Amino acid sequence: MxxxxxxxxxxDLKSGFARYIALALLIVFSLFIVISLMGAADTIIDSTVISDRELNCEDGEFSVFVPLRNEEIKKITERGVSVEQMFYVDYSLNGDQVLRAFKVRENINKISLINGTLPANDSEAVIERRYSEVNGISIGDKVSIGNKDFTVTGIGAAPDYNTVIKKITDTVVDSRYFGLIFVTPEAYDELYSSGCSIASEEYYYAYVLNGAMSESELKAILDDNTFDVEDVDDEYFKEYWDRMTERKDELLEGIDELKEGASDLADGADDLNDGITEFHEGMKDLHDAVPDLTDGVEELDDGAAALETGIKEYTSAVDKIESGASDLSDGASALAAGTSELNTGADLYGTGVNELAGTVEVMSQNEVPYIAEVAGGFLDPAKALATGFAQIQTGIAGVNTGATSMSNGAYQLYQGIKTLNSNSGALKRGAAGLHAGTTALKEGVADLSDGIDKLYDGSIEISDGSDELAKGARELADGVKDFSDEANDLIDEVFNIDLSNLRVFINKADNPRIDSAADDVQINYSASIIFGILLVVLFAYVISVFIVHTIDQxxxxxxxxxxxxxxxxxLTLSYVAVPVIVTFISGVIGTLIAIFTPAGIPAQMADSLGYFSMPKMDIIVKPFVLIYGLVIPPVTAFIVNVLVVRNRLVRTPLSLLRNEQKAVRGKELKIKGLKFIPMFRLRQIMREIRAGLTVIFGLFMSLLVALLAINTSVYCTNVKNSYIDLTKYEYMYNYKYPTEEVPEGGYEAVAEGFKKEIYGYTFDVTVLGITKENPFFDVGELPDNDSDVVISSAVANKYNLSTGDIFTLSDDKGERLYAFRVVGICDYTASMFVFMDIDRCRDLFNEDDDYFNVVFSDHALDVDGGRLYSTVSKEEIARSSGIYVEMMGPMVTTMSVASAVIFLVVMYLMVKMMIDRSAFNISLVKVFGFRNREVRKMYLDGNFYIVAIGALISIPLCKMIMDYIYPRYLVSNVGVGVTADFPPEVYAAIFAVVIVLYLAINLVLTGRIRKIKPAEVLKNRE
Amino acid sequence: MYIETRDLKKSYGEGGSFVQVLKGVSIKIDKGEMCVIQGTSGSGKSTLLNCIGGLDDIDSGNVSVAGTLVECLKGEKLSDYRRANLGFIFQFYNLVPNLTVRENIQVCEYLTKDPLNMDELIEVLGLTEHQYKFPSQLSGGQQQRCAIARALVKNPKVLLCDEPTGALDSKTSRDILILLEKINRQYGTTMLIVTHNNSIKNMVDHVIYLKDGEIYKDYINEKKVPASELEDL
Incomplete structure (x- = not known):
């Protein structure tokens, strides 16, 4: 079956021949381009590997100040590493061209002859391929350099100049003005001895490691190599050297002063040591005395404590005495008072006694005898009583007087003891204070003892240290003496005998001149694979839409x-057969055209051959390319269509028999207030959403191609403009041997080259120290320190840097890192510069205050070529900057056309299919009386919104994708930081073009709607 | 029984749109029998045919064809069942438009290891002179004959015909019916014909009349009339 x-x-294929052929042609065209690009890339990559092997391409190269001595070369070669001179000299030709002369290579980087033969004598030469092509030089032609004529016997290419750039930092090849010439060694020497070169000879060597050692080992050996200044013939070098050696004496004097200073330092240290020894001995005595002091103070403290106790007891007794004295005084007073009263009573009693005696006497004289008798009996006792009482009274008076005296005395005693007692408090406090003082003294003495212990220990250390110091100072003095001797030797060596000879060491991978064509096409290869599959998916999907249409029918x-x-x-297989057949046949045709016609792989290779200097190459078609061209398209179509068709055929037989349609969103769509035709249009869009999405997908793909073309065009134009507009100077002189004075009219600068990697490529970034007066760079105020810098926008764009960012640069040898902070970005996209103040730059790189190695000027200066590495003129920059625009022009045109064709075809086929699907309905609405204009509005105009919305989404999206891809993959190897930004007008223009293309298709398909007759309904029904 | 359904129920839709199309239909058809299923629109005759043909699922009950329980089959096995047992003839022919008559028949020829002889079949069906024409170049009757040939070429045990003459004029309808009769006789093919046409019941062995999803009449036609003698086609 x-x-x-x-x-x-x-x-089915035959019946839909027109649409399938249109799609097939697109697939053929796409695969033709993709296979051509892949085949060309494969050919270039593989041929590069083969030619590198056959021509013994270097593993790396290095340059030296003076040619290596035989023993130095032997040191490397006897380990198994191959080394060959690649010396060169630049010569001016025809006023504005430069030819770099090499000796014909023998073992490494051998010349691959495209035509002719190697020079057989001193008047013959081989010219580098690209230069000969661009300047129309053929075998047999004459080339005159350095007043010497050479007959061109061969056209060739060298693997170490795959990209023929003058300086390794150059970004653009311009073979109109720069090329290579290979002559015999004798002719080379003769030419150079004529003195007609525009710069001094460069001593480059190429090496092949042969697995004998690592790159770093080789570099270490080369780093150890030194050169004898006397070996250098270059007069400019010698002059430069003499100037440099003036610094030697200054250095020697400085070293002598250092030696004397060190000797004085040693003597001083000895004296210091003696003083410290004495101090230490005194300290020792003090330390020994401390225990006696401690004992004395302890005894003193004990005495004070005893004294304090005694005084306490004494004051307590005095206190008691005071109390007793008080009582005594009080008793004495009472006694005095009692005796006084006794006395008074005695007086009264005496008076009574006397009265008694008087009475008795009177009574004794009483007339009454009895009375007189009785009274007479009492007369004598009464008299005795009175007499006795007088004596008692006298005694009482005496007692009274005594008691009074005793009272007074007791009171005085009390007062005295009270005074004594009050004084004994002060005595007690004094004793306590004394004891506290002695205790504090004891503690102080303990602290003193500790302090003295520590002081003593410190003094021991000081003593030991001062011994060491004295010893060290002596050793320093001895060392400085040795250093002085060594430094003298070193200075002698540096200035008179030896110097590190290695200038540049670069391996093959880091050399932008080598294998760059292969690197360049690698991007094409990867992009082609992805782009090819995307296009095949697009076209396969477009076919699947037709298949779905057929299935529905x-x-x-x-x-x-x-x-x-x-x-x-x-059934699925039968339906996917068409897309598989279409894509397979298209793939076969596209692949065959790409492989076997000059328009295919050879034409794509021509792009590379027109830029890079490549050896002869045979087209290589690898199995993957064949698989890609012959298998991937049908397999992709198969997968896409199986996915789509299976989904369509998954319905039940009954559903298919009844032709039941899935509920299409939009059929039920109702928007209040929307009139019939807009509503119908909206529903039609929803019904045909699959085709609509395909249109958007096609639009997206075509816009991707278009924006690749536009980005390329804008980028190239921006490169050109930035070079021309931003190069303010007319000449830039790069010095090899700078003069002492800046040439009149020039602006000096210090340039230091650095490496910085991004997106897998390492670029040269130049730190440029410029003067404030330099009029060629508008960098504003430069910071007055050596870590803050202003970067050119080229650096900012390339490395995504902003103000405030910190970034690092490593030196050429990768041995030292410098960190900088961005404090400003100046509008300079042409070169990757990091701007500093010249003095800060000199400080940073330890250069003299008057050092410079670059001079800018607005006119030609009188500078000897022998002093220079190179001279760059604005004219040269302007000339070479346009080369990208010229180179990429055809590609931009091709891609723009391809983009438009993709869009037109996809758009046309999809809209036509929508009309075909709706033919019955269109004829029906015509039967109802709708006019063609209304029918167009209902069935066709909805696509305008699809296209417009699709374009509005796809244009910025594609631009974003391209802006992401472009710097990372497509121009990641270009050492300028130009962006592919373009103004809003360009976006508007792209949108306008999309709409115009849509309107053109709309116009064509309106005619198709017109052709649908109302009778179609009847025909279909029948 | 060669074809048998037991208490076959089938419904469509849910809620308000729920329709019980077959309400427990039980029929029995012998091998080699020509059976007509008649009924008004919506009576369930096509649904019954589809259920027997495995084109539609059933809600409950059993369908057995040549000993195979159809309701138990899914996916590939259902295809295999149809491939091995059934031939379908539709009202609107459903021929592949861009294949010739012969090629349309060949499409089904491959489905069996033991197909009928193509040339003989084409000749029997009177398509010899049209065998290299495309469907669009044929009349309705010719197209239907092609569809019959396509259905027969794999020598099916059962031929299911859904309104085989529905789109044809009277004369052509007769020709088609004569042809079916001839095939039944020649190949012993069991035939189940769904039709609106009241005359066709006269030419078959067995008549089933459906009404509102139920068996209204089910009888053996004792007075078979040759197709060539049918009236009011």
């Missing part, structure tokens, strides 16, 4: 076949 249904597919037939037992797989 397979082949029968396959017949159906073939007839043949739904009942499919249902019938299912009913009979035909399986879905069989």
């Amino acid at each position: 397979g082949w029968i249904l396959f017949k159906r597919a073939v007839r 043949e739904s009942a037939v499919i249902g019938a076949l299912y009913s009979m037992g035909v399986k879905r797989r069989t």
Whole structure:
């Protein structure tokens, strides 16, 4: 059955021949381009590997100040490393051209002859391929350099100049003005001895490691190599050298002063040591005395404590005495008072006694005898009583007087003891204070003892240290003496005998001149694979839309076949047969055209051959390319269509028989206020959403191609403009041997080359120290330190740097890192410069205050070529900057056209299919009386919104994608930081072009709608 | 029984749109029998045919064809069942438009290891002179004959015909029916014909009349009339 249904597919192919052929042509065209690019890339990459092997391409190269001595070369070669001179000299030709002369290579970087033969004598030469092509030089022509004529006997290419750039930092090849010439060694020497070169001879060597040692080992050996200044013939070098050696004496004097200073320092250290020894001995005595002091103070403290206790007891007793004295005084007073009263009583009693005695006497004299008798009995006792009492009274008076005296005395005693007691408090406090003082003294002495211990220990250390110091100072003095001797030797060596000879060491991978064509096309290769598959997917999907359309039309037939037992797989295969056939045949044709016609791989190779200096190459078609061209398209189409068709055929036989349509979103769509035709249009868009999305997909793909073309064009134009507009100077002189004075009219600068990697490529970034007066760079105020810098926008764009960012640069040898902070970005996209103040730059790189190695000027200066590495003129820059625009022009045009064609074809086919699908409905609405204009609005104009919205989304999206891809993959090897930004007008223009192309298709398809007759309904029904 | 359904129920839709199309239909058809299923629109005759043909799922009940329980089959096995047992003839032919008559028949020829002789079949069906024409170059009757040939070429045990004459004029309808009769006789093919046409019941062995999803009449036609003698086609 397979082949029968396959017949159906073939007839379907025939019936839709026009649309399939259109798609097939697009696939053929796409695959032709993709296979051509891949084939060319494969050929170039593989041929590069082969030619590198056959021509013994270097593993790296290095340059030296003076040619290596035989023993130095032997030191390397006897380890198994191959080394060959690649010396060169630049000569001016025809006023504005430069030819770099080499000796014919023998073992490394051998010349691959495209035509002719190697020079057989001193008047013959081989010219580098690109230079000969661009300047129309053929075998047999004469080339005159350095007043010497050479006959061109061969056209060739050298693997170490795959990209023929003058300086390794150059970004653009311009073979109109720079090329290579290979002559015999004798002719080379003769030419150089004529003195007509525009710069001094460069001593480059190429090496091949042969697995004998590592690159770093070789570099270490070369680093150890030194050169004898006397070996250098270059007069400019010698002059430069003499100037440099003036610094020697200054250095020697400085070293002598250092030696004397060190000797004085040693003597001083000895004296210091003696003083410290004495101090230490005194300290020792002091330390020994401390225990006695401690004991004395302890005894003193104990005495004070005892004294304090005694005084406390004494004051307590005095206190008690005071109390007793007080009592005594009080008693004495009471006694005095009592005796006084006694006395008074005695007086009264005496008076009474006397009165008694008087009375008794009177009574004794009483007339009454009895009375007188009785009284007379009492007369004597009364008299005795009175007499006795007088004596008592006298005694009482005496007692009274005594008691009074005793009272007074006791009071005085009390007062005295009280005074004594009050004084004893002060005595007690004094004793306590004394004790506290002695205790504090004891503690102080303990601290003193500790301090003295420490002081003593310190003094021991000081003593030891001063011994060391004295010893060290002596050793320093001895060392400085040795240093002085060594330094003298070293200075002698540096200034008189030896110097590190290695100037540049660069391996093959880091050399932008080598294998760059292969690197360049690698991007094409990767991009082609991805782009090719995307295009095939697009076209396969477009075909699948047709297939779906067919399936919908043949739904009942499919249902019938299912009913009979035909399986879905069989039907699926029959329906995917068409896209598989179309894509397979297209793939075969595209691949064959790419491989076997000059327009294919050879034409794509021509782009590389027109830029890089390549050896002869035979086209190499690798199996993957064939698989890609012959297998990937049908397989992609198969996968895409199986996914789409299976989804369509998954319905039941009954559903297919009844041709049941899936509910299409939009059929039920109702928007309030929307009139019939806009609503219908909206529903139509929803019904045909698959085709609409395909249009957007196609639009997206074509815009991707278009924006690749536009980005390329804008980028190249920006490169050109930035070079021309931003190069303010007329000449830039790069000095090899700078003069002492800056040439009149020139602006000196210090340039230091650095490496910085991004996106897998390492670029040269130049730190440029410029003077404030330099009028050629508008960098504003430069910071007054050596870490803050102003960077050119080229650096900022390339490395995504902003103000405030910190970034690092490593020196050429990769041995030292410098960190800088960005404090400003100046508008300079042409070169990757990091700007500093010249003095700060000199400080940073340890150069003299008057050092410079670059001079800018607005007119030609009188500078001897022998002093220079190179001279760059604005004219040269302007000339070479346009080369990108010229080179990329055809590609930009091709891609723009391809983009438009992709869009037109996809758009046309999809819209046409929409109309075909709606033919019955269109004829029906015509039957109803709708006019063509209205029908167009209903069925066609909705696509305008699809295209417009698709374009509005796709244009910025594609631009974003391209802006992401472009710097990372497409120009990642270009050492300028120009962006591919373009103004809003360009976006508007792209949109306008899309709309114009749509309108053109709309116009064509309006005619198709017009052709649909109302009778179509009847025909279909029948 | 060669074809048998038991209490076959089938419905469509849900909720308000729910329709019970077959309400427990049980029929029995012998091998080699020509059976007509008749009924008004919506009576469930096509649904019954589809259920027997495995084109539609059933809700409940059993369908057995040549000993195979159809309701138990899914996917590839269902295809294999149709491939091995059935031939379909539709009202609108459903021929592959860009294959010739012969090629349309060949499409189904491959489905069996033991197909009928193509040339003989083409001749029997009177398509010899049209065999290299495309469907669009044929009349309706010729197209239907081609569809019959396509259905027969794999020598099916059962031929399911859904309104085989529905799109044809009277004369052509007769020719087609004569042809079916001849095939039944010649190849012993069991035939189940769904039709609106009331005359066709007269030429078959077995008549089933469906009404509102139920068997209304089911009888053996004792007075078979040759197709060539049918009236009011």
